[in-house]
Amino acid sequence: MPTHVAPPGWPVEVRPPDAPDWEATAASWLLDLCPPDFRGYPGLRKHVVVLARFAVLHVEAGQAAARRGLSEARSELRDVATPDVIEAAVQTWLIEDARLAGVRRAVGLVEEALRGRRFIARL
Template sequence: MTTDWPNYVKKPGTRDWQRSAIEWLRQLLPARYATYPTLSRFPVLLARQAQIQVQQEEQMTRIALRTARAELPRMGVPESVIEHMITMHLLELSQLQKTARSVQAVSSALASRQLGSCIVDSHAQRR
């Protein structure tokens, strides 16, 4: 198990680990995604959506960071507040990078589980 494994997700192979992974991944997505049953039935797709979501949030944070000093003064934001915003964005970027690594770890575990069940199913079908 890597250090990137999220604290909220049980270890693979333990009871309800997949359910805890699904619950954690859902928290990373907009609430409306819970209405799509395909994501619930195929946890690897849920993990893929979470990866895309986190990547987009990283990109948005980088843009906000890159443009803060140019755009915020024109909006009348005081310099001290701009510095706080920059600090906030730097912290958020660091957290998003950690989350991206955690999503990748969970995604790999889910894909391994799915691959393992596909192999078992194919062996059962051959009999």
């Protein structure tokens, strides 16, 4: 009986590589990460590895936006918000940056698996 291995950081919504219907679960999860308009592009729905590349770039753009928001929060908000509101915004950007780092790892692992990489169970 085959053993399907998913590495640390693999999304729980996606079955491990080579498990039954794993690519369908990957496609569904990747589409959930992307803007809703991506669902309307037949090329992305037919070619899951291409969808994965689009998802990687979309997540990376979100990371860049979070980092920019963090770097500009104090200067851009000082005229419109109190210091405690600004600090809350900074904390929110930090949380979002950390969340997106995990998503970026997960989407990268799915893309690698769609490109043929398989993972080995480690002790």
